[in-house]
């Protein structure tokens with residue numbers, strides 16, 4: 001089975017594996033969706049660098065002020081970094097504008113849902129999605145990937161939209177993964193169904209926890225932006 005779209009792949013020999021590809025390959029043995037893990041790691045690295053040396057970066061501060069701060073999601077991530085000085089420095093001018101606007105009876109300023117950290121997040125996600133889509137037909141990638149946890153459903157769909165072709169192994173691997181989770185959920189529900197009497201399955205400790213995988217698989221990482229326009 002070959003599911004193809006209009007873009008044709010470049011042949012393996014013409015491609016060079018790049019840093020992003022190697023980072024992706026290195027992330028595969030870690031449990032969980034590798035793209036989710038890599039995007040979250042990129043954001044953490046960005047926060048570290050930003051708070052350590054870039055709080056006074058003129059370009060970033062201009063953008064921060066123009067956006068009226070960062071989005072709600074990233075504001076709370078910023079709060080979680082416990083860097084009081086950085087928050088005080090960055091938000092002081094915004095609060096001055098707010099005090100002035102409220103005092104004049106003008107519109108109160110506020111972020112509209114996008115920020116420079118959203119951009120960083122999207123860029124990191126796009127890099128890893130594109131690297132994976134580009135090398136889906138690579139035998140080395142295939143052999144490492146089939147030992148991984150595989151992709152969450154949102155990232156599977158985003159790779160599907162970018163891949164020149166969806167190889168059979170990739171489709172089958174994910175179909176199997178999602179079907180196993182579904183079977184696990186059905187067994188879990190059967191185990192809770194007392195009307196089955198003796199037919200109620202006895203769950204292993206691992207099966208008892210099947211529900212903990214459902215949200216990460218179906219929705220991606222905590223705070224993942226909506227799929228639209230990606």
Ligand SMILES: [Zn+2]
Nearest residue numbers: 033036152155
């Ligand atoms: Zn994911």
Ligand SMILES: [Zn+2]
Nearest residue numbers: 071074115118
């Ligand atoms: Zn944001």
